[in-house]
Amino acid sequence: MAPRILVVLTSRAKMNNGAPTGWYLPEFARPYYHLIGPDETKPRAEIVVASPAGGVAPIDEVSVKNFKDPASVKFYETRKNLWEKTAALKEFHGKASEFDAIFYPGGHGPMFDLVDDKDSIKLIEEFYNAGKIVAAVCHGPIAFVNAVVDGKPLLNGRVATGFSNAEEDAIKLTEYMPALLEDEIKRVGGTYVKSDALWKEHVVVDGRIITGQNPNSAQGVGAAIAQALGKFGTF
Template identity: 60%
Template structure:
């Protein structure tokens, strides 16, 4: 049987603009799903809006320096994020993949939220019945996507992502252009959550979302289960 294939979209945005704080994508939110899925021989293609090196949030490296999965990923898989392909090259190619996946980090709040090519990818994958998955701030990439009838893709869906309480806890509420939880609710989704920084993964049809870094492993397992059929 041919291996399953996942298209991963990373942010190209490297800072939180208002406070000029280095940011990007968040290490464990890619590392843990990658470990779960690569152990099942899933193949990965990694893209970003600009292509080339996708910025890794340095704070996530520091905070997860005691996490063996994140450390191993950082040391051994750099080619995945240092040589990303331009995501626009993959529009029209949903048939080549089994799932589309958006790791988080604060970067997506600034670029992927309204990236036209990314939105086209999401709409294409979803309409083709493929898995569309996101974790933490990665969920923001989904809010402007539409269903075939023109309604928001997330309308009426159960969805999770980084919560207002979690943003407040990391003291970045005022530095954000908007809050993820607010935007998800604004498009008519049923935003669900557990306690701050607890593990929460929600599966609604082919849509799979995780709340935060603690949810990354279970999110990977949910993607693996969904594409195994």
């Protein structure tokens, strides 16, 4: 049986300053095609998509303009049903046994809703406690910082990455963030690591927790999820 992966997208369409936001195109597109494989008629994995509010999960239009790689273009043009008809997160409570992994693409949207969404936090805790893979890329790891396992933060004592403070400064959005992802990982006792250059691919695997630093790490996160699924005998 093909592994099932629950992909969680943000429902947040605007930042606190009113600027548009959402989830970032390549951070879903690139892992998607890596995980389902080259033959879409016979996918290697089943992808199920959810969001806090359900329905349309807003895509960051900046990402559509900035990323013209074949995977991102194809995904945007042919897979809109995946993000325009998402299920509500609350529908998946108690269903971790039906999945093999949970994955959070980034974009700035998660910084405003998934960071403290109770349904999302509950799912992360359920998935991890059930022995499943939990993965995120770019700003997606913010969803992990408030999850608690065995009485302590999920990332406490773990090595993780995500969008760096320097990268946030580079795109001039630091002052508009409610918190900075790098700082939040450190706050809960995680060891934050990053690449030696801005925008360089960097993927961290710490047991069943997989994190990627930036949009260019998305393909690597997809590969790491696939490898982990194979390790656990489901891919």
